[in-house]
Amino acid sequence: MVHALNEIRRVLVKGGSLIDLRPLLDRWPIEVSSNGENREVGRATDLPGPLADDGAANQAMAESEHRGWFLRERQDIFPFFYYWDTPREMQEHIDETWNDVIQIEDDLWSSLRSSWATANADARVRIRLKMMITSLHKKNSFK
Amino acid sequence: MTVQTDPERTESKFLQRYTDFTGKRVLEIGCGDGRLTWQYAKSAGLVTGIDLHGDDLRVATIDRPSDLEQQVSFARADSIHLPFQKESFDIAILAWSF
DSSP, rough: HHHHHHHHHHEEEEEEEEEEEEESSHHHHHHHEEEEEEEEEEOEEEEEHHHHHHHHHHHHHHHHHHHHHHHHEEEEEEEEEEEESHHHHHHHHHHHHHTTTEEEHHHHHHHHHHHHHHHHOOOOEEEEEEEEEEEEESSSSOO | OOEEETTTHHHHHHHHHOOOTTOEEEETTTTTTTTTTGGGGGGGSSSEEHHHHHHHHHHOOOOOOOGGGTEEEEEEEESSSOOOOTTTEEEEEEOOOO
């Protein structure tokens, strides 16, 4: 990862900006959204590999600052939502695309189905990702 | 299966708040199917999106609006071997790629 940051530094002009935009695992809440209200039913379980990847990425960014390649300007955390019309659609999506990132226990799926089924007809299900955005600028020209 | 991604457009709002894309040369690393690219490309100068996944790049190319054909390009490339000359971009975005 540090090598990638050095490559980015190479192709950026002096003073150029690097935007690091990525989700951070943090037991993302699973919610039912209905009639303008959102209710948390439970939380996903983070898998150890991707959790370690988050730490490694944070460490690489810190290393790039320590080496004087980039200077951090600002950072924010914000929510990022995925919505599905039904718990089944959500489960299919998570099984297909995130099965190596998070795990959702069977009893949580069961609670989600019950909560969704007893909510209003407009009810949808969603997952709230924790997103981080960081801006940095390149300090020196590449040699 | 229908999934709606960030309908509140929070990501786009933060991205626009963090940098001014106007006329800038942008490298997006991990562009995928271009979901994020289309949120800022119109205001940018030239945009190059790279990704390792050919299927996603194919979708990004197909979805590229005709008025952005000269402005936005996609390539299959790895972030540790960027196939670009030094100092060729004003902004680099690591898009969900770490």
